[in-house]
Amino acid sequence: MKNGKRPQTRIVHAGSDPQKQRGAVNTPVYRASTVIFPTVAAMRSGVENRLDTVFYGRHGTPSSFALEEAVADLEGGYRSVTAPSGLAAVTLSLMSFLKSGDHLLMVDNAYDPSRQVCERFLKDYGVETTFYDPLIGAGISQLMQANTKVVFLESPGSLTFEVQDIPAIAEAAHKGGAKVILDNTWSAGQFLKPFALGVDVSVQAATKYIAGHADVMLGLVTTATEEDWRTIKTHAGFLGLCAGSDDCYLALRGLRTLDVRMERHHETGLTLARWFQERPEVKRVLHPALPDDPGHAIWQRDFTGASGLFGVILNEYAQENVEAMLDGLDYFAMGFSWGGFESLMIQTNPAPARSTVKWDEPGISLRIHAGQEDPEDLIDDLERGFERLNSGERS
C-alpha cells in the first residue's frame, strides 16, 4: 500500500487497495444485502467477526469500509463508522454514550437540528441536557455533574462561528469522566485534527466537504480508540444505520480532492471576508481566520486553515431591500446544505436557537459559503447585490 507520510499523499491513497479490486483505482460500488459464504466455518467466522468483516449488507460493504478507513486516516483516528446523514452521525454518537439518567453538556451554538435532538428526542429517553457557552473553555468543569457522560462541541459553531478551546474543555471533561464528541464538519477533518486535541469522537456531515459536490447525504463518526469504535459500531447496528454504497463511493471520490478544494474554499472565503470588512454596509464579519476575530488566536493555534463558511452582519436594512439583494444574485444560491462547489448566501437568525448565551447582535445576519468560482466574479455579484440592498430595486 503506497501510503505516504504526508497528508496530501495519504488522502489520495487512504482506504484504497487497487489490487484487491482487479486493478481498478477506485473501490467500486458494492451493492450488497446478502453476503454468501463458501463454507459453514466461513459463515461462523463472519458471524463472530461481524463488526469487522463483510458479513451482511447493513453492517458494511467494501465501499463503506474503504471510506471509513480513509476518513479515519484523514482525522488521525482509529476507525470510522458511516451513517446515512450528518445528523444521523450526531445522534448515533450521542446515543452510543448516553442512557436514561445521564447528563449531557451541549454547546449553545450547535447546529440547530443537533440541538433539537437533545431538547426533543434525548429528553424523552431520560437524558438531561445543559447548553453551555461556546467560549466557556476550562470553566466547563463547573458545569460537570456526577452523571455527565458526554460533552459535545462544535467549533466554529453554527451561524455565529465562535471558536472553542477544545483542549481545555477536553481536559476538564475527561477529569469528570465524560466523553468528548466534536462536530468537525466545518474543518472537514482537513484543517483540524481532533484526536491530537483530546477529542474522543469526531463527527462529520460528509454531506458537506468530504462528498463536496452537493449530491450526497452521509455522516461519519470517527473514534480515537478501538473500544469507542466498537461501542459506536454496535449502536449503529442496533439502530440499523447503514449508508448506501453509491453514496460511500461518491464520498470517497470527493475525499481524493479534499485537499485542493479546501485550499480554494479557504482562499476565496478569506478574500470575500476581507471584501465584506471594507464595505460600509457591513457591521461585522464572523470569520475566525480574520486577525480581529475574537476566535482568531485559538483558531490559529488549533486549525491549519479555514473552510468557506462564515457569517456577515449587515447594518439594519428593510427586509424588502435584503430580499432584493438575495433574490437577484447570480452566483450565490440560496440553500441550506453547504460544502459543495457552489457559493451560497442565506439570511439567518441565530437568536432563537440559543438558550444560555443570548445572541442579541442587531443587524441582518447572513451566512456565506464561498464556493469554487472565481472570486472576482463572486465580488462583482456581491457589488451588484449591495446596489440592490441600498436602493431596494430589483434587477
Ligand SMILES: Cc1ncc(COP(=O)(O)O)c(C=O)c1O
Ligand atoms: C455543523 C453541521 N453538523 C451536522 C449537519 C447535518 O448534516 P446532514 O445534513 O448530512 O444531516 C450539518 C448540516 O448542515 C451541519 O451544518
